Ligand code: SF4
């Protein structure tokens with residue numbers, strides 16, 4: 281397969297590359313504490329958080345377990361747990 | 366540089382080839398500058414400065430004694446100086462032909478400002494015939510529009526007529 | 533028929549750019565490039581040119597804006613000189629690597645320090661290894677013609693590379709001389725609108741210049757080299773098509789002037805070519821067999837054309853308007869020597885001329901020829917580069 285000139289590639293590369301298997305720790309949202317403020321959503325470097333019905337929802341296919349969301353959540357609604365696979 | 370540019374345009378209007386270029390060493394506005402013109406019957410390819418001019422036009426006579434305005438000018442050459450003095454009064458020691466012409470005076474009469482380009486060109490045309498007064502018209506019209514063009518044309522033709530009358 | 537008039541070189545370039553109908557022009561001034569951008573601004577102001585004319589805060593931004601514009605699928609133009617071009621360097625590597633067909637003018641000016649606003653090629657030869665195409669022109673007419681051709685070359689689907697058109701500052705940019713300007717319709721027919729292969733579009737997203745690690749970086753370089761080598765035939769073909777359309781041909785990759793039977797051939801780039809052609813005619817009138825090989829395309833470098841043009845020459849006098857400090861020869865000499873390497877190659881005599889605007893007169897050309905004649909006659913002459921018209925008082 282000949283490479284595209286200019287290293288041009290079609291969009292959507294980050295859908296194909298599922299980064300979920302990189303995790304060692306997994307973020308768990310305490311839905312009682314979470315008020316859906318969206319701060320975690322803003323900070324997540326892999327865009328793996330969505331706010332659904334005023335609650336943070338994590339897409340574990342892409343969440344790489346970095347822990348930024350847990351660190352930034354003002355309500356301490358996210359806890360990082362060791363993931364056993 | 367505007368004089369040089371107008372000469373090049375006029376020479377082209379006369380059916381000749383021409384080239385006009387400035388020499389800039391990094392001066393600011395108002396500093397003395399040199400500009401060069403070549404006129405030929407065939408395309409001009411040479412790009413060096415001109416060291417042995419056939420003609421020198423000195424727009425600012427105060428440069429005499431500061432800059433060697435006669436440099437490279439041969440005995441057959443001519444220097445045209447913007448001055449109200451007589452040629453023997455301006456202190457140029459040369460075997461070349463020295464001509465003085467009060468271009469600033471003509472410019473003030475016709476344009477109202479001491480910008481001498483077009484007046485000196487009219488005088489040069491009358492003196493040398495290297496460019497015709499007819500060719501100066503389209504050159505001036507190309508460079509200056511409207512009233513400014515008319516005034517500059519008047520400056521050139523006035524200068525031309527005065528020199529013709531004195532010859 | 534086009535219209536022939538005495539205009540400034542910068543105006544000739546500005547008109548060519550206007551007639552190319554760029555969607556985007558990014559402008560940051562630097563002497564002696566400024567006139568081009570001022571003329572283009574005038575065209576926009578008086579309605580002659582409809583384009584997005586962006587005044588940016590630096591040359592880095594100028595190049596970046598044009599880069600983004602081309603990536604978005606538009607035709608874009610910018611220009612600079614000297615230190616300004618150098619500030620674009622980082623961006624221009626990306627433009628070339630992303631294979632974006634931008635056209636830019638390098639109005640050749642020496643590079644500081646010392647500060648100098650006069651012409652030499654020190655600024656543009658720096659871009660030798662960026663993967664951009666570089667064309668050098670000899671007068672205002674060729675500057676006009678080459679800019680029209682540059683868009684065609686750059687946007688050719690088999691090329692897709694930026695083209696840097698190198699125009700000697702002052703000697704061309706600020707000189708008034710006769711230039712034939714073609715009709716817009718004919719330019720439109722010669723240069724159809726740009727149709728990008730890929731372009732940025734939120735509806736159909738692409739990544740330009742995506743990451744490429746050890747597994748394929750070298751492969752991208754291979755493709756880049758393949759494209760610029762392939763551009764050789766395109767540069768020639770487009771120059772010939774231009775000739776057929778407009779009746780002027782300034783050479784493709786090179787242009788030979790009286791080289792066929794010449795014992796001594798000058799190899800040079802840019803505005804000095806005019807002076808050399810004039811000198812060659814004078815020297816030929818004295819019975820000296822001298823010719824000029826104009827290197828029009830510095831990248832891609834015309835290896836085969838140089839070999840062919842110099843096949844029968846005894847001596848090649850290579851004139852560099854730039855210096856590779858620390859090597860002992862200029863970039864054009866180094867490349868020419870490499871191109872000629874092998875048996876039966878003519879002897880190469882390197883000359884530095886016109887550095888920082890140092891004037892080159894007919895007498896200096898005659899001096900170079902005198903040295904070359906000795907070499908051609910079998911006399912031993914120094915192969916060290918000679919500094920033409922140097923003032924020895926200032927260095928001894
Ligand atoms: S930052 Fe905390 S409270 Fe805010 S949405 Fe995220 S998990 Fe919920």
Ligand code: SF4
Nearest residue numbers: 324343344346347349
């Ligand atoms: S752990 Fe990191 S990657 Fe996973 S959701 Fe939180 S911020 Fe995003």
